Amino acid sequence: MKIRIVIMLVCVTLCLISSLAKAVMFEVHSEYSTPTQTSFMMESGIFYRVEVSGNYLCNVSTDIRADAEWQRTGYLQSWIEYYPEPGSPPEYLDLLVNENSYDWLGTIDGINFSPHTYSPTHNYRIDIIGTGEFANFRISDSAYHDNSGYLTVQINQIPEPSMLLFLGVGSLFLRKKR
Numbered sequence: 001m002k003i004r005i006v007i008m009l010v011c012v013t014l015c016l017i018s019s020l021a022k023a024v025m026f027e028v029h030s031e032y033s034t035p036t037q038t039s040f041m042m043e044s045g046i047f048y049r050v051e052v053s054g055n056y057l058c059n060v061s062t063d064i065r066a067d068a069e070w071q072r073t074g075y076l077q078s079w080i081e082y083y084p085e086p087g088s089p090p091e092y093l094d095l096l097v098n099e100n101s102y103d104w105l106g107t108i109d110g111i112n113f114s115p116h117t118y119s120p121t122h123n124y125r126i127d128i129i130g131t132g133e134f135a136n137f138r139i140s141d142s143a144y145h146d147n148s149g150y151l152t153v154q155i156n157q158i159p160e161p162s163m164l165l166f167l168g169v170g171s172l173f174l175r176k177k178r
């Protein structure tokens with residue numbers, strides 16, 4: 001019985017180590033048009049959870065502020081999910097991944113995330129699939145010189161279904177034996 005528990009603990013630890021090895025946190029600064037690249041290649045076919053937090057000034061003098069998906073056009077204005085006029089970039093001031101725009105999922109309670117939801121804490125997430133290459137992050141803007149601040153990005157590998165199934169069966173096995 002004790003040996004089985006030890007084996008399970010070793011498997012869980014290895015799983016966590018494997019997952020942590022692909023966890024990374026970095027800042028995407030609003031003052032630069034050059035994308036920030038991940039420190040590791042996103043394995044092809046593997047899912048990753050990308051979480052972003054914070055907000056930045058996209059125009060210091062007019063106090064326009066934005067997070068990964070929403071923006072506020074002035075100090076007394078409310079936050080809006082901006083839909084630009086024809087001719088403007090569709091994802092203006094949003095956080096791009098590999099130059100693509102995403103509907104970043106927002107949260108009100110910090111637990112449930114959904115599209116077109118403003119996060120008062122400015123926390124958003126999406127799940128993306130790796131392509132065997134590094135991922136690039138850039139804030140979409142037409143003028144970077146008047147910006148200030150950064151967004152914090154955290155990427156975690158999502159455990160594969162087979163590993164989750166293995167852990168689930170293992171825990172059921174242990175409970176049944178007790």
Ligand SMILES: [Ca+2]
Pocket residue numbers: 058059141142143144145146147
């Ligand atoms: Ca700007």
